[in-house]
Amino acid sequence: MSTRPGPAPILQITNLAVSYGRVEALHGVSLAVEEGSIVTVIGPNGAGKSTLLGAIMGTLGSRGSVHYGGRDVMRLTVEQRVAAGLVLVPERRELFGAMTVADNIELGAFARLRRGERDALRSRDEVYARFPRLAERATQAAGTLSGGERQMLALGRALMARPRLLMLDEPSLGLAPIVVREIFSIVVALKASGVSILLVEQNARAALEVSDYGYVLETGECVLQGASRTLAADPRVAATYLGEAATPAA
């Protein structure tokens, strides 16, 4: 269990385990995200990173404990967690392909609009200001967007829920280097505006650069953790994830 000093973590998971059928994919992982920080999880393909995020979100059944904002959320449904500000941009993005960009954005704020929060419209303007490309394509079907535009839409839709803790599953997947840099600068800007972030990335170098703390996940277990700076300097990490063997985002 993490025993780092500082304010109470916004997310604290303890001994989280997930099984697909009889195969256990995550074997008792513990992790914490401090309020207002960026925490990254790196690891090879199939390590269980997406599984971890799914379990925290509640889309996958799990054993162990997940405390978010100081309370146990294991019994909450996915929708209740979203309403509490725990928001996930999944690896597959799960956009509403047949609907317009504008509808996708609006539905991101579904829980807030249903509660009657008037400032949801202001969030939309902020999202369009952050991603002018989306504003240009507002009436286009989401399924016809380019890969990069799709990532922007997924991120924009998640921001509409006004997350307190935003979980991003490989936000740089399949993006051109310049767009990757843009996405990471947005992540840093989000942190500055008070959003806590749990970031899963293949692009370990960039992820360790922007994050405060990092975990290395291998075959469903946390094998290494530490301040991102320390991790980046760790010889094992450097060899496996930052060295020649490390593949930049394809």
Added chain:
Amino acid sequence: MDLTIAALLTQDGITNGAIYALLALALVLVFTVTRVILVPSGEFVSWGTLTLAGLQLGKASGIVGLVVGMAVLAAVMETWRCIRARELVRLPRALALWCGVPLAVATLLAFAAPMRLPLPFQVLLTLAAVTALGPLLYRVAYQPLAEASVLVLLIVSVALHFAMVGLGLWFFGAEGSRTPAFSAASFRVGSVTVSVQSLLVVGTSVALIGALALFFGRTLHGKALRATAVNRAGARLCGISPEFAGALTFALAALLCAFCGVLIGPITTVYYDSGFLISLKGFVGAIIGGLTSYPIAAAGSLLVGLIESFSSFWASAFKEVIVFTLIIPVLLWRSLRTQHHEEEEE
């Protein structure tokens, strides 16, 4: 056949087709959002007609019993769920929604029935009562199976259909009912007589379809239902709960079916078990649209109505056979088209 008869048959066909179109839309809606093939939709139709017919006689016993029974079941299930999730704080609201609202509708109906209100009010009461049954059916029978496969959901639907026919016999009795026409007037256009009743049916259908289009295109809840149909996982991550979407969908579907029942009452005599045959015709229309396309389903239903009407003139004994044989070329055409899709993707 001369032109007058053809015009008459066309008018009949379009009138019936407009009713089947509402049914087809309900089936497409329920299938796309919840993956349920709503076999018991026909029971909602027949209960609509029978409730209205009962109100005409100053009686409301049947539907009141159904609503009360289902509401009590739903209340028990909600209580159990809240206890298991250790969320007793949510119980009052859940009970108000799942038990309070239906019981209020049932009470209203029981009190209003002997008053013999004017027809429009009786229609409103009928619509309210049958609509209340939609979400209740979802809550009691389908919500606990949300993760089940389409096949399991279909088996449940078939079972529910038989159970509901039985309940219909128990609550409404075996006699058939017909409701009075909304208007007996008619007028002539050239050599063709157009009945106001037909115009009312078609007009109501068109208005309902227009209202649905607005609901899905403009409102937050309509968009949420579309989103659930397009991508359930994505909808959950936006905070749209499948239970909410399911209950809302079933309410809409039950409302559409109740409208069908009210509209078809003056055209045919409806018995407790007549719904199935009516819903099968809507189903043929929905299948033409692949259970996913609203416009094709509506157009297909219109076609079903026309074929039915013309075949009842030429070969009335084989009317149903001809209508349901239509499904074979449709299925062939659809399966050929799907093959094409797969080839395109490769």
